[in-house]
Amino acid sequence: MKLETTISGPEDAPALLIVPGLFGSARNWGVIQKRLSDRFRVTAVDMRNHGASGWSDDHSYKALAGDLADTLEGPSHVLGHSMGGKASMVLALTRPELVDRLIVADIAPVAYDHTQAHLVEAMKSFDLDKISTRSEADALLAEKIDTKGVRAFLLQSLDVQNKCWNLNLDVLAREMPKIVGWPDISGSFPKPALFLSGADSDYVTPGSRPQIRALFSKARFASIPDAGHWLHAEKPREVEATIRAFLVRA
Structure with missing residues (x-):
């Protein structure tokens, strides 16, 4: 499915794809997108069944990751939050050639009881x-x-x-079990991956780290103080600075 996109930044800059979470949209990331556009070509998307993108009965992570693959014109850094983080992880595991560096915001590759x-x-x-x-x-x-x-x-x-x-x-509502779940997927992502959490959130626990490292061998972990699950809305400058530092790190 073709997703609605918001694009900013120099055309010749490194590409960065921003993937919002459940109930989110590209506009939720507008502040961070604008600030990162000084040195990245930033594309923020509305996911299927969200915002201005099309609707579908299929909201599986395989379908969501396929939408992201269709959006990318070539290798890109990928930043995904919550549901968007899971879709980004599936993309990285199934199409690693499309992902340079991966940032996963406040979610782990596990099934949750956090139904919305x-x-x-x-x-x-x-x-x-x-x-x-x-x-x-x-x-x-x-x-x-x-x-x-x-x-x-x-x-x-x-x-x-x-x-x-x-x-x-x-x-x-119907697909909520899939959204809070995690698909049966194999593979590994051999490139740098940052798992960025809100310090006050309980979505990424120490117990989930073995599963993360099993799939993402170069995983790094960081947390944003005084932030919960919607860390990008609560602490946008701190999140932006952490993302920037990771993406420009040698």
């Missing part, structure tokens, strides 16, 4: 035809989601004018 089905249900729980402002939608979401930052993140995908979510909520 409750967020899908919250977004589907009210009648969009009765909503005229984003603040009205926020008030309704607040009945089911306490965290203001999570609501603000989800509301970036709400098109108030057209009364719709820019998310294929039905498919994402």
Whole structure:
């Protein structure tokens, strides 16, 4: 599937692909993309069933990785967060010739119990035809989601004018077991890989490191202090600086 892309930076600069996570879009990475565009040709994508990209009944990681392969015009650094991190790992394991250096933000190649089905249900729980402002939608979401930052993140995908979510909520709900899972996949990625976590997040634990190293032999680990799962939104400058240091390291 052809993905919607946002591209910035010099045409002759090293390529960097940014792959957002579940419910995310290219615009969520706009600040970091802009800053990294000083020395990289940065492409940020909307994943299938997200943003302005097409919808499909298949939301498997094989399909997501295939979309990324079709987006790349040649070898590229690849940065993926959460669901996008898993898709990026599958791409690196199955098409290593397309990935120069890999950055995986706050996710591991393991199955999780962290279902996000409750967020899908919250977004589907009210009648969009009765909503005229984003603040009205926020008030309704607040009945089911306490965290203001999570609501603000989800509301970036709400098109108030057209009364719709820019998310294929039905498919994402149905495919949630695949999204939080990890496919049966073999192979190894022999190039440098950075696993970057939020220090306050529990998505990448010491117990997941053996599995990471089994698939990514040159894995390195770093964490961002005072950041949770959405580390790029909470600490954009620190995340950008860490990414930059890894990509320019000899």
